[in-house]
Amino acid sequence: MTTPDASSEKPTKITEVPPGIAPVVILVEPQLAENIGMTARAMANFGLSELRLVNPKNGWPKKGVREAASGATHVLDRATIHGSVAEAIGDLHYVLATTARERGQMKRVFAPEAAMGELVAREGQRNAVMFGRExxxxxxxxxxxxxxxxxxxxxxxxxSLNLAQAVLLVGYAWRQASGRAVLPFSGELLSPPATREALMSLFGSLETALDEARFYPPEKREIIARNMRDMLHRMSLTEQDVRTFRGALRALTRKGT
Amino acid sequence: MTTPDASSEKPTKITEVPPGIAPVVILVEPQLAENIGMTARAMANFGLSELRLVNPKNGWPKKGVREAASGATHVLDRATIHGSVAEAIGDLHYVLATTARERGQMKRVFAPEAAMGELVAREGQRNAVMFGRExxxxxxxxxxxxxxxxxxxxxxxxxSLNLAQAVLLVGYAWRQASGRAVLPFSGELLSPPATREALMSLFGSLETALDEARFYPPEKREIIARNMRDMLHRMSLTEQDVRTFRGALRALTRKGT
Known part of the structure; x- marks a missing residue:
């Protein structure tokens, strides 16, 4: 039993981000199949596809890694195995190391967003982010x-951040820094916003109905009516909403006769 | 066998973000112990501590959930169980639902950062983010x-984003929106930067040594010397670096005599 919501194993076509653009992910001596699989999945979520493994513990391929990848097998299938960090990074131009603690080395220290901004600025170069043992x-x-x-x-x-979670944050930050962080859908109105005319007509119908139902104490009618208009304004009603509201009001007043 | 790098089970003291400030996380009918445990861990990584579970599948507590939490048992121990979403959110003021697909509902749609900006602006209210079934x-x-x-x-x-990975991204976005995203260490210089005097003196020693070693063709001496000064400038040398460099240069020139 390994991980989550495994989707089907049909091959994923990489069409959004061709190899060579997003950073390479290097895992150094990763131990757990779950972490490697979840790393592949997290990479695929944000358009990363090049995985390099330096001496994975207890050999490769690992049992359970494909299940943990939950369909991101295109990342695993292209993963390459290396005998050392030096060998894994030889062909690269810029390499970032992730670490949770100060190392006494005089290097620049970045948050993921700033680091990915650096990578994006080096477009055309081959860049990588390196993650250590669990x-x-x-x-x-x-x-x-x-x-x-x-x-x-x-x-x-x-x-203590999990290995695949750390990869996820870097992938997410790269997606944002590279301008690809587009939402799959937006909160656009499904119906055009109501015109002010339609809205004022609705106010009128509502207030008339409430007059007839003797809802208002006469001396408070104006202030209550204004408060109710406020409430309705806060709803940002669409044309469809106004029709629905009018229908409900008609039904309620019919019921009262 | 479940998850990652489990740390020790010594109880975690919550001192950074008291309960009631960060958003509540609601998992609706979560199935896998790994996901619930990894959710707890991801929450703890960024200072979230209130977890509500609506009808966890196959009962509660689940086998393996503590191991997957990798030490974030303070989140699991305080988790509450609810019979429905309505019951789980009754005492809250603002609730966000995560979804991967358009629902035909006219609600505002946020990326995690914008959503967490909304929550932070509602400080003092009780807010939550709700995550669905795997x-x-x-x-x-x-x-x-x-x-x-x-x-x-x-x-x-x-x-297809894993459940605990989605929680991680929301937690991370909350941490950033709430101004708590401070790095645990910085890239501050471990030694003060070298003064320009020290640097120019180093240039002088290096160029003298190279003159004596007959490194430069005479007509190119000036251009090569300037290029080497450029290289040294790009290193942003510290006082300590200049001492190291001078020592190395002395050793090399001793060797040649």
Whole structure:
């Protein structure tokens, strides 16, 4: 039993972000199949597709990794295996190392968003983000091979971030920095907004109905009517809403006769 | 075997964000222990601590959930169980529903950052973010109980986001919107930057050494020297770096004599 909501295994076509644009993700000595699979899934969620594994513990491929990837098998199938960090980064131009703690190395330290801004500015170069072992992270020697550091603004009460969660945050930040963070749908009106004429006519009908129902004490009629107009304005009614509201009002007044 | 890098089970003290400030997280009919545990962990990473579960599938507590929480048991221990969304949200003032697809409901649709900006602006109210079932999300009826919608800017090639990953992104966005996204360490210089005097003296020593080593063709001496000064400037050397560099240069020139 591994992970979540596994979707079907039909192959994913990569059409949005061709390889070579998003950063390469390098996992150094990852141990758990769940983490590698969830890393692949998190990468695919945001358009990253190039995964490099440095000496995955207990061999490769790992049992359970495909299930944990939940359909992101195109990332796993293209993953490459390397014997050392030096070998894994040889062809790259700019490499960031993630670390949760200060290393006493004089490198620039970035939050994920600022780091991905740097990568996007280096368009055309081959860039990567490197993640360390589940328990102990990257060694100081491995960090020393990176150009700069990424760290995460975690709560000091509970700073331990899961490996695949860290990859997710970097992928998300890259998507935002690269201008691809478009929502799959918007909150556009399904019907045009009501004209002020339609709205004022609705106010009139409502107030007339309430007059007839003797809702208002006469001395408070004006102030209550204004408050109710306020309430209706706050609803940002559409044309369809006004029709629905009018229908409901008609039904209620019919019932009263 | 469940999840990642489980840390020790010593109780976590919540000192950074007292309950009542960060949004409540509501999981509706979550199925997998891994997802609930990883949700608790992701919440704790960013200072969220109030978890409500609506009808968790196959009962509660679930086997494996504590392991998946990897130490964030303070979130699980305080989690409350509810029979319906209506019951779970009764005492709240503003509720956001996460959904991956358009629902034909005329609600505002937010990216996580914008949504969390709304919540932060409602400080003092009790707010929540609601997440649906692993495979099918929230029902339209459940979404209709929310004030507005959050959706995620995922890749159209691979939009399926894991439940705990979605919680992580919301928690991260809340941390940023609430001004708490401080990095645990910075890239401050470990030694003061070198003065220009120290740097110019280093240029002088280096150029003298290279003159003596007959490195420069005479007609190119000036241009090469300027290029090397450029290289050294790009290093943003500290006082300590200049001392190290001078030492290395002395060692190299000693060797040559």
């Amino acid at each position: 328990r102990v992270g990257l060694t100081n020697d491995e960090v020393s091979l990176a150009d700069a550091i990424i760290t995460f603004p975690v709560s000091p009460d509970f700073p | 495979r099918v999300g929230l029902t339209n009826d459940e979404v209709s109980l929310a004030d507005a919608i959050i959706t995620f800017p995922v890749s159209p090639d691979f939009p």
